[in-house]
Amino acid sequence: CPPEESDISSRFFGILVHKVLEEIVKGMWKEVISKGNFNIDNNYIKEILSKHFSYNRAKIPLHMDNYCSEIMIPIIASNIEKFFNYIEAKYSNIEIKRFQGEKGVYETKPFIDGDIQIFLRGVADLVIESEIGNEIIDYKTGGANKEQLDYYSIILYEDEKKAQKSIFNVWKGSIEAHEEIKLTKEALKEDIIDFLKSNEYSLAEKTTVCNSCEYIKICGRGR
Known part of the structure; x- marks a missing residue:
């Protein structure tokens, strides 16, 4: 089972x-x-x-x-x-330039720059860069969130379309290509801006308050 x-x-x-x-x-x-x-x-x-x-x-x-x-x-x-x-x-007979697991990315320039700077972060399970293009592979043991692969492509290559994406289900042994775009760069930006404007989020008046915030590693404002 x-x-x-x-x-x-x-x-x-x-x-x-x-x-x-x-x-x-x-x-x-x-x-x-x-x-x-x-x-x-x-x-x-x-x-x-x-x-x-x-x-x-x-x-x-x-x-x-x-x-x-x-x-x-x-x-x-x-x-x-x-x-x-x-x-x-x-990848038989294809030159591979990068074969890296747990590829962590932290943007050096803000994804959104305003009253608060938003930097995107993420860790891709496996990144393959070769002469035929880029591929991002996500390991799963249960259900898959396909938007996650588009998110990784946006962080790594600044575009949701600049990488092939696949999901490897380790328990089932299946490898599924993710071809349909579920998340675009523009939609992600709009969602973040809408969230910042909503009542669910409020900007701290002083960055010193950020030091005790549980979201400091995500927000990055208190850096």
């Missing part, structure tokens, strides 16, 4: 899978860029998965041990191997 139907938190499962894939990409990016080599051993993936499950042992009920070792880890390892085989076939 899928993780959402087990006694393992779906949030915990999602975080664990992201960390596993981040480690795998960090270990292979040089080979990918220099040689186009995506080769990855199934046992190596299982070792990394087992390590991360072990790190988080306190968050896993004891009665789930066999489920994790006999069902979850083999399924996830097989799907991850399938995913990199798919990427390898797609």
